[in-house]
Amino acid sequence: MKEWIAILKVRREVFMHAYSAYLFTRRLNIVSIPLFREFIIEIKKGNSNYFLDKKEFESKEKYAFRKMLNNLAWFDKLHKIHFKNAKNLFKVSRAIYKMNMPQYSDEKLIKLYERFWKANQEAILPGIVPFIIEIKDHLLSTHLKKYLSQQIKRKGLKYGVEEVYAILSTPTEESIERKEEQNILKIANKLKNTIRDKRTKKEIEKRINRIAGKEIEEHVEKFGWIGYEYKGPAWNKKMIIERLVDLISQDIDVQKMVKKMERTPLRIKKMQEHYTRTIGIDKKHQLLFEQARKIISIKAFRKDAMFYGYYATESLLREMGKRAGLNLEQMRVISPFEMRDAILKRKFSRKELNERLKYTVGDFTQKGEKWLTGKKARKFMEKINIKKEKKRKTKFLSGLCAYPGKVRGVAKIIEDPKEMKKMKKGDILVAYQTDPNILPAMMKASAIVTDLNGVTCHAALISKALGIPCVMGTKIATSILKDGKFVEVDANNGVVRIIKSR
Numbered sequence: 001m002k003e004w005i006a007i008l009k010v011r012r013e014v015f016m017h018a019y020s021a022y023l024f025t026r027r028l029n030i031v032s033i034p035l036f037r038e039f040i041i042e043i044k045k046g047n048s049n050y051f052l053d054k055k056e057f058e059s060k061e062k063y064a065f066r067k068m069l070n071n072l073a074w075f076d077k078l079h080k081i082h083f084k085n086a087k088n089l090f091k092v093s094r095a096i097y098k099m100n101m102p103q104y105s106d107e108k109l110i111k112l113y114e115r116f117w118k119a120n121q122e123a124i125l126p127g128i129v130p131f132i133i134e135i136k137d138h139l140l141s142t143h144l145k146k147y148l149s150q151q152i153k154r155k156g157l158k159y160g161v162e163e164v165y166a167i168l169s170t171p172t173e174e175s176i177e178r179k180e181e182q183n184i185l186k187i188a189n190k191l192k193n194t195i196r197d198k199r200t201k202k203e204i205e206k207r208i209n210r211i212a213g214k215e216i217e218e219h220v221e222k223f224g225w226i227g228y229e230y231k232g233p234a235w236n237k238k239m240i241i242e243r244l245v246d247l248i249s250q251d252i253d254v255q256k257m258v259k260k261m262e263r264t265p266l267r268i269k270k271m272q273e274h275y276t277r278t279i280g281i282d283k284k285h286q287l288l289f290e291q292a293r294k295i296i297s298i299k300a301f302r303k304d305a306m307f308y309g310y311y312a313t314e315s316l317l318r319e320m321g322k323r324a325g326l327n328l329e330q331m332r333v334i335s336p337f338e339m340r341d342a343i344l345k346r347k348f349s350r351k352e353l354n355e356r357l358k359y360t361v362g363d364f365t366q367k368g369e370k371w372l373t374g375k376k377a378r379k380f381m382e383k384i385n386i387k388k389e390k391k392r393k394t395k396f397l398s399g400l401c402a403y404p405g406k407v408r409g410v411a412k413i414i415e416d417p418k419e420m421k422k423m424k425k426g427d428i429l430v431a432y433q434t435d436p437n438i439l440p441a442m443m444k445a446s447a448i449v450t451d452l453n454g455v456t457c458h459a460a461l462i463s464k465a466l467g468i469p470c471v472m473g474t475k476i477a478t479s480i481l482k483d484g485k486f487v488e489v490d491a492n493n494g495v496v497r498i499i500k501s502r
Contacts, residue, residue: 002054002055003055004384004386004387005387006050010047010048011433013046013047014332015335018043020121022039022369025037025038025039025365027121027125031125031128031129034063035366037053037365037366039052040361040384042377044358045358060132061136061137064132072291075291082302086298088119088122088123089119089122090305092116092309093313096115099112102319106323109319110339112316113313116316119309120309124306127298138400140291141165141292144292152279159279160404160493162491162494163492164279168275168276168281169296171293176223176301176304178261178461178465180219181436184439186258187215187219187244190212190215192254192255204245208245212244219240225311226307227239228308228314231332232310232314243439250443252444260465260466261466264465323343324348333353334353335371352373358373361380394498395498397496399450399471399477399496400453400471401494402460402464403464403469405469406492407447407469407488407489408488409486410426410484410485410486410487411449411487413430413431414430420438426444427444428448429441429445430477431448431449433451433452433458434450434459434462439462443466446468447469447471448462448468448469448471449471449474450470450473451475451476471489474496485498486498
């Protein structure tokens with residue numbers, strides 16, 4: 001009997017992105033990786049779990065990794081295609097965003113949707129290979145860490161492997177997210193000295209709007225879409241003002257923080273040169289570290305392109321939905337291959353769409369796919385043999401080092417911006433994942449710990465910019481750690497230890 005493993009969890013996902021799983025069963029041969037026989041997605045109220053056959057996945061990840069090691073030119077070509085296609089997705093999405101949807105025919109709207117769908121899939125496809133290599137067993141990371149361990153030992157150095165790897169695998173290019181955060185910090189710095197006396201929140205917000213209203217509007221115009229992610233809403237002026245209130249109310253030198261973030265790329269680059277020289281990294285492995293950095297930077301750029309695309313095409317979905325008598329959420333659970341008939345022939349079932357919003361399972365094979373809802377979906381999932389992680393009591397969590405360092409502090413679970421009030425300077429911020437909305441809390445933190453893995457994740461990017469320890473990919477931090485627990489974050493070794501409860 002097949003044993004299935006969960007390889008990915010995505011919160012607040014849209015159907016179109018989940019539907020990309022079909023690429024694993026019918027498009028991988030385009031990037032020279034054998035097709036998967038089957039791929040299963042379980043979606044509960046917009047949150048997705050992705051499952052693959054354990055044996056088949058392990059075979060494919062090893063195949064992809066060997067191919068990469070033996071043919072770096074092929075892997076580098078994939079990066080170039082990945083970047084080019086993500087850039088095209090931005091271009092297509094910007095064009096659609098500028099269009100006046102009500103003036104177009106149903107056929108024209110469908111063609112715009114299909115154009116976006118094609119660009120979206122082309123942006124995702126080249127990234128599947130590095131995804132397979134790194135998502136579960138971190139084959140490239142493990143290979144490079146093993147090499148570093150041998151070199152450090154041979155040279156008699158006292159560097160920590162996780163610490164060195166975190167620096168050498170960090171891209172020095174400025175990400176869009178980092179630019180947004182630098183910009184909002186600059187606005188906050190301008191406001192810091194203008195609001196000295198104690199005022200009500202409403203009075204502060206009015207004063208912020210009066211002093212920096214135009215700059216905030218420009219910020220929203222340029223970066224507001226980042227907050228949209230898969231489903232929105234995008235950031236508006238009110239949201240940005242609220243973030244600014246949180247930032248300027250803290251006892252933090254914002255100007256110093258801005259300068260620190262601006263200097264981060266140069267600081268990281270100098271550290272990379274230092275480690276490369278002192279450890280004696282050979283040319284072959286220098287190229288592999290370059291590939292690791294490209295995986296991170298291009299994936300982050302592609303993710304931004306996808307989020308902008310979902311933001312830019314909301315008006316398109318709304319217009320098609322208006323004509324078909326469907327709301328935005330119902331439109332989002334129509335699969336891309338169903339959309340043409342749904343809009344042109346009104347071929348859809350409202351009951352089925354509403355069931356998909358609650359619970360649905362997608363079963364993709366090389367022959368096609370089927371979508372199940374309700375009891376049928378639950379029965380299907382009960383029949384498959386899913387490898388489950390054992391729940392255990394532990395005082396020791398392990399993950400990956402996003403940025404080195406070792407600190408102790410009080411854990412605070414932050415899952416929503418409303419919970420930021422409980423953060424005090426020096427606390428350990430613990431989250432499933434972080435996003436720009438909780439930046440004020442991150443600036444108070446002495447370290448960050450996340451459930452979610454991903455060197456391109458927000459926590460990894462910001463910890464490097466702020467220079468604070470970060471352990472990501474613990475999987476269970478938010479369920480094991482509770483507010484008030486005193487913990488030690490040893491990011492140098494990728495571990496979190498529970499010292500005691502307070």
